[in-house]
Amino acid sequence: MSAPSVEKGIRFIREQIDAPVASFFSACVHCGLCAEACLFYTQTQDPRYTPIHKVALMRRVWESEFTLWGRIKSALGLTKPITEADFTEWETLVYDGCSLCGRCSLVCPVGNDISGMIRKVREGFAAAGHAPEGLIGATTRAIEIGSPMGVRLPALQAQIRHIQESTGLEISLDRPGVEYMALLSSMEIMNFPEYLEAIARILRQAGKSWTISSKAFEATNSGIQIGASDLARVLVQRIVDAAEELGVKMVISPECGHGYTAIRWDGPNLIGRPYKFKVKHILELLDEFREQGLIQTQGLEEARLSFHDPCQIARKGGVVRQPRALLGLVAANFVEMSDAGAMNWCCGGGGGVSANERADALRLTAFKQKKAQLDALKVDTLVTACANCRITLEEGLEANDMNIPVIGLTEMIAEHLVETDRIEEKSA
Amino acid sequence: MNADELLIWARGPGFDLALLVFVAGMLLRLFEILSLGRKRDLAEGRGCGAVGGLRTILSRTLPRRSVFLKEPLRILNGYLLHMGLFVAIFLFGPHIDFFKAWFGLSWPYLPSGMVDAVTAVTLLSLTVALVLRMNNPVLRLISTSGDYVAWVLTFLPLLTGYLAHNHLLLPYTWMLALHILSVDLLLVAAPFNKLTHMFAFLLARWYQGYQAGYRGIAS
Ligand code: SF4
Numbered sequence: 249m250s251a252p253s254v255e256k257g258i259r260f261i262r263e264q265i266d267a268p269v270a271s272f273f274s275a276c277v278h279c280g281l282c283a284e285a286c287l288f289y290t291q292t293q294d295p296r297y298t299p300i301h302k303v304a305l306m307r308r309v310w311e312s313e314f315t316l317w318g319r320i321k322s323a324l325g326l327t328k329p330i331t332e333a334d335f336t337e338w339e340t341l342v343y344d345g346c347s348l349c350g351r352c353s354l355v356c357p358v359g360n361d362i363s364g365m366i367r368k369v370r371e372g373f374a375a376a377g378h379a380p381e382g383l384i385g386a387t388t389r390a391i392e393i394g395s396p397m398g399v400r401l402p403a404l405q406a407q408i409r410h411i412q413e414s415t416g417l418e419i420s421l422d423r424p425g426v427e428y429m430a431l432l433s434s435m436e437i438m439n440f441p442e443y444l445e446a447i448a449r450i451l452r453q454a455g456k457s458w459t460i461s462s463k464a465f466e467a468t469n470s471g472i473q474i475g476a477s478d479l480a481r482v483l484v485q486r487i488v489d490a491a492e493e494l495g496v497k498m499v500i501s502p503e504c505g506h507g508y509t510a511i512r513w514d515g516p517n518l519i520g521r522p523y524k525f526k527v528k529h530i531l532e533l534l535d536e537f538r539e540q541g542l543i544q545t546q547g548l549e550e551a552r553l554s555f556h557d558p559c560q561i562a563r564k565g566g567v568v569r570q571p572r573a574l575l576g577l578v579a580a581n582f583v584e585m586s587d588a589g590a591m592n593w594c595c596g597g598g599g600g601v602s603a604n605e606r607a608d609a610l611r612l613t614a615f616k617q618k619k620a621q622l623d624a625l626k627v628d629t630l631v632t633a634c635a636n637c638r639i640t641l642e643e644g645l646e647a648n649d650m651n652i653p654v655i656g657l658t659e660m661i662a663e664h665l666v667e668t669d670r671i672e673e674k675s676a
Numbered sequence: 677m678n679a680d681e682l683l684i685w686a687r688g689p690g691f692d693l694a695l696l697v698f699v700a701g702m703l704l705r706l707f708e709i710l711s712l713g714r715k716r717d718l719a720e721g722r723g724c725g726a727v728g729g730l731r732t733i734l735s736r737t738l739p740r741r742s743v744f745l746k747e748p749l750r751i752l753n754g755y756l757l758h759m760g761l762f763v764a765i766f767l768f769g770p771h772i773d774f775f776k777a778w779f780g781l782s783w784p785y786l787p788s789g790m791v792d793a794v795t796a797v798t799l800l801s802l803t804v805a806l807v808l809r810m811n812n813p814v815l816r817l818i819s820t821s822g823d824y825v826a827w828v829l830t831f832l833p834l835l836t837g838y839l840a841h842n843h844l845l846l847p848y849t850w851m852l853a854l855h856i857l858s859v860d861l862l863l864v865a866a867p868f869n870k871l872t873h874m875f876a877f878l879l880a881r882w883y884q885g886y887q888a889g890y891r892g893i894a895s
């Protein structure tokens with residue numbers, strides 16, 4: 249791989265420009281409305297966080313190389329070349345000031361997918377050597393160790409042992425021929441092991457056979473966040489190889505927003521072919537179990553609670569109805585926040601922002617958007633379905649002295665699960 | 677050159693040339709976009725891309741509630757501007773006579789007094805758009821000289837048309853000649869600035885809507 253440079257950065261940006269991108273720039277009327285959709289702008293009032301401004305370098309490449317007028321201007325020497333200083337200036341806008349939440353794309357009156365363009369322009373920034381330290385570290389660990397947080401297999405095995413000992417549940421590694429292969433995010437292994445116990449209980453109750461691959465248990469994909477498709481491909485390929493080797497019918501994406509985007513949407517496009525298995529988010533699966541009567545719940549949560557829609561699962565993933573249906577089973581006092589569902593506001597930590605320490609202060613400022621939503625609701629508990637949202641929300645709530653516990657939905661369903669005496673799993 | 681000669685040139689060879697540049701230029705822009713192509717989405721879909729594309733082409737015409745509540749003036753002014761331009765261009769009797777002579781097509785028109793009033797409102801609306809652009813920090817940052825050029829190019833035909841119709845400022849023939857010249861200028865320049873949004877918005881909405889429809893997500 250050649251060393252990062254401005255030229256390489258520009259080349260990578262150029263390679264990202266396709267017909268949709270060209271149509272977006274051709275259609276933009278500079279109305280500025282995308283700014284009103286972006287929490288980094290609304291909470292800072294700094295115009296530099298206007299979504300379309302974040303892709304200004306890509307616009308310059310497009311204009312000077314892909315339009316007649318721009319080519320004439322370049323030939324006459326009227327185009328300002330992109331420099332190292334430009335990359336430096338825009339780096340913080342592209343990474344620190346964007347969680348790839350996708351809200352701007354739903355607001356633009358001409359229909360520009362601005363969020364998609366920001367994801368694309370990051371390829372150029374990574375290639376130019378202008379990605380944040382935190383994300384470089386996470387990506388390196390993901391490639392070398394298999395986890396952005398440096399979680400190794402023994403840590404997972406220890407978790408599994410712990411759950412097996414305290415609950416008697418069986419969790420097997422690398423069992424071929426089972427129906428499902430579950431993925432986990434490092435955040436879940438380290439901070440929220442409740443998730444693993446929850447799916448083990450639910451899948452046992454539903455009578456489903458499943459396993460975890462020791463070679464590919466990590467669902468997150470730092471390559472996508474940093475904007476390095478070659479590395480993202482390596483990470484996806486590990487999962488695909490493991491799933492196809494074990495011969496599973498479905499891969500279960502855990503409570504991780506971008507992990508879902510990575511494996512569900514980007515994956516096949518990165519490896520250049522469709523999978524031989526299906527991918528579902530755990531909430532999609534749980535809702536199917538509910539519909540099929542495979543799981544029942546008992547008792548209701550009396551607390552006033554709301555659901556935070558993770559951007560990648562609701563807006564970009566289309567999983568909006570399922571969490572409501574599931575909450576309907578267990579919540580007596582569920583309230584929707586303003587803009588819930590596809591237009592929900594981001595927690596501020598997505599798109600690699602939470603892995604980028606440099607962005608910590610900005611992220612907490614952006615969190616005020618979520619705070620405003622929550623202040624209006626006065627809930628006792630917040631439920632979500634993304635471990636990264638969860639940790640970002642917890643930090644934001646703590647920083648604002650708000651005492652609201654954040655719970656994963658899968659875990660909440662498991663708590664209310666009716667467990668009939670050890671249904672023996674049909675051996676596969 | 678006197679006023680009559682200028683008028684004859686502007687509406688004759690001048691207009692022909694301008695229209696040619698307009699059509700050829702817009703086709704070139706369309707080609708520049710489409711020739712870049714796009715990769716097929718290999719992820720398993722949940723729905724139909726084309727349905728999603730068409731749906732977004734229609735649905736994006738309405739603003740999202742939460743953004744509308746924040747920027748009602750900017751958004752309503754946008755509607756006013758576009759509807760006013762439509763009325764002034766396509767529902768004015770003499771314009772329709774002109775189109776009929778040119779393309780052989782005609783349709784009913786509004787009373788000229790009404791079009792006159794709409795034009796005045798549209799001029800006002802364009803002025804509001806300019807004031808917003810020059811004062812709002814976001815708009816100031818993202819605006820380029822091209823935005824101001826496009827503004828002038830749109831403003832001039834409306835203004836000269838209004839003045840000509842009301843016999844203001846200059847003798848009628850002179851003002852009419854200037855009006856048509858400004859239209860010629862607009863046609864020539866449109867393919868090379870942001871006025872390409874007049875067709876590109878359909879593509880943009882289609883592309884985003886197509887992906888959303890295929891994936892079964894919001895758009
Ligand atoms: S909302 Fe769309 S058209 Fe308006 S400035 Fe942003 S990208 Fe451009």
Ligand code: SF4
Binds near residue numbers: 285288299347352363
């Ligand atoms: S994707 Fe979200 S965070 Fe990024 S620019 Fe758009 S609205 Fe802002």
